[in-house]
Amino acid sequence: MLRVVQVAALLIAALLLAPIRIGRVNSHEESGEWHCDSDSGIRIKADFKPGIITVDGRVDDWKDVDGSDFPLLPALDPDADKEYNAGKMTLKAVHDGEEAYFMLQVNGNYTYTQGDRSKCASVALMFQISENASYHNMGGCGQEPDACTNQTCQGHEVDIMHFSLGSAIPGRLYGGNPVDNRDGTGDDRFGHLVDLYAWNPHCRFLDGLGPSGNDSTAQNDWQGSWWHSSLIDHSGFIEDDSPYASEGQNGTYYFEFSRPLRTMDHFRQDAQFTIGKSNLLSAAFWYPMDGQPWEGSGHYTISCDWITLDFISGTSPQVTMVARKNPWDVATAFSLLFSVVAFCISIFVGHRISKTNSTTNFVPMDEL
Numbered sequence: 174m175l176r177v178v179q180v181a182a183l184l185i186a187a188l189l190l191a192p193i194r195i196g197r198v199n200s201h202e203e204s205g206e207w208h209c210d211s212d213s214g215i216r217i218k219a220d221f222k223p224g225i226i227t228v229d230g231r232v233d234d235w236k237d238v239d240g241s242d243f244p245l246l247p248a249l250d251p252d253a254d255k256e257y258n259a260g261k262m263t264l265k266a267v268h269d270g271e272e273a274y275f276m277l278q279v280n281g282n283y284t285y286t287q288g289d290r291s292k293c294a295s296v297a298l299m300f301q302i303s304e305n306a307s308y309h310n311m312g313g314c315g316q317e318p319d320a321c322t323n324q325t326c327q328g329h330e331v332d333i334m335h336f337s338l339g340s341a342i343p344g345r346l347y348g349g350n351p352v353d354n355r356d357g358t359g360d361d362r363f364g365h366l367v368d369l370y371a372w373n374p375h376c377r378f379l380d381g382l383g384p385s386g387n388d389s390t391a392q393n394d395w396q397g398s399w400w401h402s403s404l405i406d407h408s409g410f411i412e413d414d415s416p417y418a419s420e421g422q423n424g425t426y427y428f429e430f431s432r433p434l435r436t437m438d439h440f441r442q443d444a445q446f447t448i449g450k451s452n453l454l455s456a457a458f459w460y461p462m463d464g465q466p467w468e469g470s471g472h473y474t475i476s477c478d479w480i481t482l483d484f485i486s487g488t489s490p491q492v493t494m495v496a497r498k499n500p501w502d503v504a505t506a507f508s509l510l511f512s513v514v515a516f517c518i519s520i521f522v523g524h525r526i527s528k529t530n531s532t533t534n535f536v537p538m539d540e541l
């Protein structure tokens with residue numbers, strides 16, 4: 174009986190997730206008790222650095238931004254023995270006062286199968302929206318897949334950005350586009366860089382879609398691009414160049430993303446970022462290990478709990494410049510006033526002298 178219920182639940186989950194087109198991110202089975210010993214204490218700082226980042230997958234523009242390195246452990250079984258074997262993931266963030274920018278970097282042999290995203294690398298970012306949304310179980314709403322609604326799961330909303338390669342040309346921009354935004358969803362039919370929200374792994378929806386109805390004002394607010402260090406790009410790739418580099422070359426994957434700090438979401442489907450405040454985030458990575466397609470649940474994450482992301486205000490360096498400028502202005506005004514006064518005095522003195530000593534003859538310089 175229990176099995177029948179489980180199978181039915183899985184089927185419902187599969188049906189619910191079918192229109193979302195996330196590949197196989199639905200089987201999310203865990204074995205045993207969940208435990209998490211996360212004491213990394215790492216905080217990611219998004220400093221105010223306007224005008225330095227181009228979202229093109231190339232990361233030279235990030236070289237002066239400090240990042241944090243995280244070991245990648247299986248999301249459902251964060252056991253150090255099962256760490257992703259090609260290296261840690263580096264995560265960096267900045268903002269320019271309007272947009273937040275994220276960079277994810279991870280070593281991995283180049284692999285690309287056109288049109289098959291489960292045979293390509295893939296990344297996701299997840300943010301807490303509501304305060305009761307846990308990292309574990311993507312918000313942690315305890316409802317069954319068919320019982321999740323924005324009422325039964327209220328308070329468990331998480332915001333997810335998932336970029337699956339497979340139809341995304343390296344160096345090009347994907348994510349929000351006029352076609353999908355006109356439909357009012359977080360979809361991206363061109364590059365599969367989608368904007369989602371979730372209450373738990375079985376209750377995930379593209380922004381704008383949901384069990385209680387659709388919201389035609391929703392948008393895909395993300396933009397992003399990818400690159401691999403083995404790629405050599407002379408004049409821009411086209412799809413016919415795929416797989417863009419030779420298979421199996423050692424190197425590093427780069428992913429870059431941007432999103433406005435605020436969005437027009439009004440159903441708790443997007444996290445909102447505020448300068449001077451913090452958000453909670455996580456990052457995930459899928460990779461076709463040994464050429465085997467990845468499973469949706471077979472992803473690695475940077476930590477088994479939320480990581481804090483601080484949006485730093487732009488005041489620190491700017492204020493000191495302004496503070497130095499002000500006394501300088503005062504000094505300028507003073508010296509101007511001083512010189513005007515001195516000038517007036519000299520005219521007055523000159524006038525008095527010429528008046529009192531009007532008979533004084535001219536004294537040649539060399540006689541003084």
Ligand SMILES: *[C@@H]1O[C@H](CO)[C@@H](O)[C@H](O)[C@H]1NC(C)=O
Pocket residue numbers: 258259281282421423462463
């Ligand atoms: C990359 O390729 C090397 C050599 O072929 C192999 O030893 C290594 O396991 C591969 N790394 C990954 C992450 O697949």
Ligand SMILES: *[C@@H]1O[C@H](CO)[C@@H](O)[C@H](O)[C@H]1NC(C)=O
Pocket residue numbers: 303304305327328
């Ligand atoms: C979070 O949970 C607590 C305790 O269950 C509850 O009092 C609070 O209202 C919840 N917050 C939200 C935003 O749902």
Ligand SMILES: *[C@@H]1O[C@H](CO)[C@@H](O)[C@H](O)[C@H]1NC(C)=O
Pocket residue numbers: 192382383385386387
């Ligand atoms: C919401 O949109 C989806 C996908 O476009 C559609 O299948 C579904 O019927 C819509 N639901 C409602 C209640 O309109």
Ligand SMILES: *[C@@H]1O[C@H](CO)[C@@H](O)[C@H](O)[C@H]1NC(C)=O
Pocket residue numbers: 323324383385386387388440
């Ligand atoms: C739930 O979603 C529906 C449809 O998008 C919306 O009309 C309703 O206001 C939402 N309720 C809450 C509590 O967000």
Ligand SMILES: *[C@@H]1O[C@H](CO)[C@@H](O)[C@H](O)[C@H]1NC(C)=O
Pocket residue numbers: 280402423424425
């Ligand atoms: C693979 O490349 C990374 C940097 O891109 C490097 O750190 C690593 O040592 C390389 N591994 C091998 C086996 O060459």
